[in-house]
Amino acid sequence: MLTDITLGQYYPGSSVIHGLDPRAKILATLLFITAIFFAESMLSYGVLALFVAAVILPRLPVLMVLRSVKPLWIIILLTLFIHAFTGEGSNVLYQYGFFRLTEEGLIMGIKMSLRLVFLLLISSILTFTTSPIVLTDGIES
Numbered sequence: 625m626l627t628d629i630t631l632g633q634y635y636p637g638s639s640v641i642h643g644l645d646p647r648a649k650i651l652a653t654l655l656f657i658t659a660i661f662f663a664e665s666m667l668s669y670g671v672l673a674l675f676v677a678a679v680i681l682p683r684l685p686v687l688m689v690l691r692s693v694k695p696l697w698i699i700i701l702l703t704l705f706i707h708a709f710t711g712e713g714s715n716v717l718y719q720y721g722f723f724r725l726t727e728e729g730l731i732m733g734i735k736m737s738l739r740l741v742f743l744l745l746i747s748s749i750l751t752f753t754t755s756p757i758v759l760t761d762g763i764e765s
């Protein structure tokens with residue numbers, strides 16, 4: 625089971641991203657993470673998804689990147705359900721006892737889950753394209 629975890633694993637390559645200065649990659653990752661938390665509309669989430677896809681698809685094996693999300697799928701689903709069933713809203717989609725699924729809560733759950741996935745993917749891109757020693761040197765300088 626632990627052999628499936630690829631988070632933090634370096635994938636050697638010769639892409640433009642592999643050749644960037646590690647400080648630039650760290651800064652770009654921090655800027656993208658900031659953009660994730662400022663995203664509010666579905667359009668902004670779509671732009672973030674297009675950016676992540678444009679960075680991942682031509683440069684890294686997609687299955688390897690998706691495997692980095694696999695260990696945390698339970699947390700992602702739990703986040704979705706907590707927001708969906710505890711969110712405030714007037715448009716009730718389903719109710720059973722004190723569990724109430726609202727449209728607003730479901731939308732918020734999807735947004736929070738997407739934020740987690742984007743955080744994992746962009747962090748994976750940083751670690752897949754930067755060796756640990758170079759990443760350490762970049763953080764140090």
